[in-house]
Amino acid sequence: MSEMNQAMIEKYRSNFLQEVEANVEEGHWVKMCMQCGVCSGSCPMENNWDHPPQELFMMIRANKRDEVLSSSSMWMCTSCYNCIARCPRGLPITHIMHGLASYGKRMGLAPKEQPTVKFGDIFWKSIVENGRVNELKIGVGLYFMNGFVQGIKNALAGKELGLAMMKTKRMNPMEYFGGHKCKDRSGIAKMLAKAAEFEAEHVAKFGK
Amino acid sequence: MSEVVATNETIMVVGGGISGLTAALEAAECGKQVLLIEKAPTVGGRVGQLYKYFPKLCFPTCGLEIQYRRLKANKNIRLMTMTEVAGISGEAGNYSVDLKVAPRYVNENCTACGDCANAVEAEVDDAHNYNMKKTKAAYLPHNMAYPQRYVIDPSIIGTADADKAKAACKVGAVDLEMQEENLSVTVGSVIWATGWKPYDAAKIQPYGYDRYDNVITNVEFERMMDPKGPTGGKIQRADGTTPKNIAFIQCAGSRDRNHLKHCSRICCMASLKQTTYVAEQLGDECKSTIYYIDIRAIDRIDDFHQRVKQDPNVSFVKSKVANIVGGSDGNVVLRGVDTEGYNRYANEHDLVVLATGMQSTVPTGIFPEGTVINEHGFIDLDESNGGIFGAGCSSDALDVNRAAQNATAAALRAIQVVNQVAGTEG
Ligand SMILES: Cc1cc2nc3c(=O)[nH]c(=O)nc-3n(C[C@H](O)[C@H](O)[C@H](O)COP(=O)(O)OP(=O)(O)OC[C@H]3O[C@@H](n4cnc5c(N)ncnc54)[C@H](O)[C@@H]3O)c2cc1C
Ligand code: SF4
Numbered sequence: 001m002s003e004m005n006q007a008m009i010e011k012y013r014s015n016f017l018q019e020v021e022a023n024v025e026e027g028h029w030v031k032m033c034m035q036c037g038v039c040s041g042s043c044p045m046e047n048n049w050d051h052p053p054q055e056l057f058m059m060i061r062a063n064k065r066d067e068v069l070s071s072s073s074m075w076m077c078t079s080c081y082n083c084i085a086r087c088p089r090g091l092p093i094t095h096i097m098h099g100l101a102s103y104g105k106r107m108g109l110a111p112k113e114q115p116t117v118k119f120g121d122i123f124w125k126s127i128v129e130n131g132r133v134n135e136l137k138i139g140v141g142l143y144f145m146n147g148f149v150q151g152i153k154n155a156l157a158g159k160e161l162g163l164a165m166m167k168t169k170r171m172n173p174m175e176y177f178g179g180h181k182c183k184d185r186s187g188i189a190k191m192l193a194k195a196a197e198f199e200a201e202h203v204a205k206f207g208k
Numbered sequence: 209m210s211e212v213v214a215t216n217e218t219i220m221v222v223g224g225g226i227s228g229l230t231a232a233l234e235a236a237e238c239g240k241q242v243l244l245i246e247k248a249p250t251v252g253g254r255v256g257q258l259y260k261y262f263p264k265l266c267f268p269t270c271g272l273e274i275q276y277r278r279l280k281a282n283k284n285i286r287l288m289t290m291t292e293v294a295g296i297s298g299e300a301g302n303y304s305v306d307l308k309v310a311p312r313y314v315n316e317n318c319t320a321c322g323d324c325a326n327a328v329e330a331e332v333d334d335a336h337n338y339n340m341k342k343t344k345a346a347y348l349p350h351n352m353a354y355p356q357r358y359v360i361d362p363s364i365i366g367t368a369d370a371d372k373a374k375a376a377c378k379v380g381a382v383d384l385e386m387q388e389e390n391l392s393v394t395v396g397s398v399i400w401a402t403g404w405k406p407y408d409a410a411k412i413q414p415y416g417y418d419r420y421d422n423v424i425t426n427v428e429f430e431r432m433m434d435p436k437g438p439t440g441g442k443i444q445r446a447d448g449t450t451p452k453n454i455a456f457i458q459c460a461g462s463r464d465r466n467h468l469k470h471c472s473r474i475c476c477m478a479s480l481k482q483t484t485y486v487a488e489q490l491g492d493e494c495k496s497t498i499y500y501i502d503i504r505a506i507d508r509i510d511d512f513h514q515r516v517k518q519d520p521n522v523s524f525v526k527s528k529v530a531n532i533v534g535g536s537d538g539n540v541v542l543r544g545v546d547t548e549g550y551n552r553y554a555n556e557h558d559l560v561v562l563a564t565g566m567q568s569t570v571p572t573g574i575f576p577e578g579t580v581i582n583e584h585g586f587i588d589l590d591e592s593n594g595g596i597f598g599a600g601c602s603s604d605a606l607d608v609n610r611a612a613q614n615a616t617a618a619a620l621r622a623i624q625v626v627n628q629v630a631g632t633e634g
């Protein structure tokens with residue numbers, strides 16, 4: 001678990017709702033939920049996740065910090081906005097879901113094997129290295145995230161699409177070897193280093 | 209009509225439902241002059257469209273009859289039906305009011321014999337039955353109409369039907385020459401009591417009121433219970449068969465930012481009451497299920513809730529239904545997730561009653577500037593309203609009991625305004 005995570009546990013003790021309100025994007029809305037169930041019932045993810053949004057909001061109030069932040073549920077949100085369109089209380093549910101996901105990630109609690117989390121990792125790695133996203137590397141990375149054999153299977157399944165993309169010059173296979181990068185890579189690196197510094201300051205502040 | 213006498217010591221009450229009647233009677237019985245304005249051809253309002261009243265389950269005719277008797281006995285009230293307010297200007301103690309009177313085409317001589325209705329052929333939508341059936345174009349709005357005087361629908365004026373009505377009337381009550389009239393009166397205070405209308409269920413897109421025949425509203429369900437109503441008093445589905453498994457969906461269009469923000473306060477009790485209609489008519493042959501966020505049966509009426517909970521044929525699901533999809537045989541499937549366990553459900557029902565809420569009918573644009581109408585469309589109690597007071601469902605979503613209390617309070621406030629004009633106070 002991350003240092004930041006320990007700091008936050010210290011700071012908020014057993015008031016997870018307060019922690020969410022202060023640190024999670026749109027988190028101040030959580031207390032407005034009246035537990036009607038419309039968001040959960042409207043979500044196309046149906047039974048594919050552990051906790052529908054309504055339940056996550058209740059778990060936040062019930063101080064189930066670890067269960068919430070390590071849940072895979074909010075990583076499965078497809079941003080369809082059905083829930084927001086229907087919520088009688090006007091909660092920006094989609095945004096809260098993404099806010100919880102990214103907060104869980106920062107706390108080091110996000111589930112490691114969840115595909116969206118992995119995608120995020122690969123995406124991020126590509127940006128840090130090249131200052132831009134290398135779509136081919138991300139794609140290949142995703143194909144092979146569940147091991148070599150599964151990766152070959154995935155790649156064969158997506159073969160038609162890949163060939164079509166090459167034909168129409170939407171994808172260059174040579175990109176895999178190096179690939180082109182953005183102009184001022186060191187500038188990007190500096191910017192990211194600064195962001196890491198801010199993050200460290202943040203931890204230091206709460207760590208006391 | 210131009211002989212309407214009103215002065216700045218007169219209290220004008222707008223709307224003749226249970227609230228307007230109560231306010232008018234309370235003020236008149238205190239000796240004040242009252243001008244009672246009603247848009248419809250009859251007073252009585254929405255209460256006359258209910259089968260029974262909660263919490264005692266008595267028939268609304270009883271409560272209305274008492275008010276009618278008081279009304280007939282009181283010389284201080286001048287009642288104008290088919291009249292609307294077009295504008296109000298001035299200040300407390302001195303308001304100038306523009307009125308618009310629609311022609312009824314039937315005068316005071318009418319004995320309500322019904323011969324004109326038998327004579328005409330055209331039919332029009334029956335508003336008393338929420339347009340679930342038709343009525344003759346010469347009609348008495350309903351049995352409890354007051355005044356007991358027929359109306360000729362403007363759509364047949366100039367046709368042969370109108371002449372038939374005139375020919376059928378033995379007492380010369382049909383007057384086809386009547387015209388719309390505009391007049392202006394002076395009053396000292398205004399009590400606004402135009403009540404509510406059912407929230408438009410078709411706007412609640414996920415529930416498919418406009419797509420599924422067996423998705424109806426609670427006000428329509430009330431009409432089904434009337435022996436003279438659209439189904440002859442039978443609870444039935446669109447195809448005339450008897451339902452076995454009815455769902456009630458609470459907060460349909462209330463407590464919802466996309467619709468009415470306020471809690472309509474009566475619809476929990478209305479659905480609980482309607483399960484007793486099901487029990488009364490269909491007994492063990494039909495189940496009722498109430499889908500709810502929380503049951504708001506407040507203080508002493510919670511006894512009623514507890515009684516309904518004892519009925520083994522009534523069950524409760526704590527969940528606001530997310531959406532409704534079509535099923536087989538005209539049935540529909542309710543989909544959602546329940547709050548007690550977060551289980552996803554897809555339950556089939558053969559009839560669904562949407563507990564739609566009460567929407568204020570307070571208009572905008574006719575009151576003097578500065579009159580405070582809140583975000584829900586109700587008239588707030590506010591100093592800057594001068595001598596204008598909301599009553600009953602024009603002041604909040606209220607049941608009959610609370611509406612009558614609220615109307616009495618409005619009458620007392622209006623009395624103080626006209627007393628000041630008369631110099632008997634302050
Ligand atoms: C499904 C359902 C069931 C209910 N069951 C019960 C129950 O069992 N018990 C209970 O206590 N309550 C019940 N209620 C609530 C009850 O209907 C209201 O409390 C009651 O109707 C309020 O009376 P009101 O006079 O304020 O309004 P209304 O009954 O709406 O009367 C308003 C009057 O004003 C007139 N009007 C409208 N606009 C104008 C205008 N512009 N100018 C002049 N006149 C106008 C109308 O024609 C009408 O006569 C129920 C409500 C619903 C929706
Ligand atoms: S729809 Fe809105 S109020 Fe209802 S449970 Fe979901 S977040 Fe809460």
Ligand code: SF4
Pocket residue numbers: 039042043044045053076077078079080081082083084093094097
């Ligand atoms: S936006 Fe996300 S949480 Fe909301 S309904 Fe769609 S998938 Fe579900």
Ligand code: SF4
Pocket residue numbers: 314317318319320321322323324325358376377378379380381382
């Ligand atoms: S208008 Fe004439 S015919 Fe019609 S009900 Fe009245 S009295 Fe009878």
Ligand code: SF4
Pocket residue numbers: 458459460462463470471472473474475476477502503504563565
């Ligand atoms: S009274 Fe009940 S059904 Fe009506 S809006 Fe309030 S909570 Fe919903």
